[in-house]
Amino acid sequence: MSSPYxxxxxxxxxxxxxxxxxxxxxxxxxxxxxxxxxxxxxxxEHFPGRPMLPGSLTAHLMATVAAAVPGAEPGPRPASLRGVRFQAPLVPPARIRVTAAPDPAHGDTVRCLVLLLGPAGDTVAARGEVVRHG
Incomplete structure (x- = not known):
């Protein structure tokens, strides 16, 4: 069976x-x-019989959305992740939402959430910060 992805x-x-x-x-x-x-x-591959989205890919998606926040243009050094916490597994099939918002107290920081969307409400699956380096 072929997947469109x-x-x-x-x-x-x-x-x-x-x-x-x-x-x-x-x-x-x-x-x-x-x-x-x-x-x-x-x-x-991750994991046979118990599939879940790898944490590294989850963190990459957070950084990708954070890069789209206004003022988040990449500097000469890449951004880094800080305080990333994985709170729930992302198991397919599922729909997720990745959010990113500037931290008003720290202009170089974008706060990120990964939400597992569900009919009974959303669950925080991961959270963390992307720090932009200028």
Whole structure:
């Protein structure tokens, strides 16, 4: 069975997309949603019989959305992650929302959340900060 995500020209790793299309949220931040497709080959690798989105890919998605926050243009050094906490596994099939908002107290910091969207409410799956280096 073929997944539409494995036949795309967009950058991906084992079928999971590495890019998102963040949209402004009206508060100075951005968000993007992604449907976790159980057909992505990455889920056969991580972990066989108990698939979940790897933490490294989750952190990458956070950094990707944070880069779309106004004023988050990359500096000469790459951004770094700080205080990333994984609070719930991201198991397919599922829909997630990645949000990023500037930290008003620290102009170089963007706060990120990864939410697992569900009919009974959203669950925080991961949180952390992306620190921009100028």
């Amino acid at each position: 494995t036949e795309t020209a967009a950058p991906c790793v084992l079928g999971a997309p590495l890019t998102l299309d963040p949209v402004p949220d009206g508060t100075g931040g951005c968000s993007a949603e992604l449907e976790l497709d159980p057909g992505w080959p990455i889920f056969a």
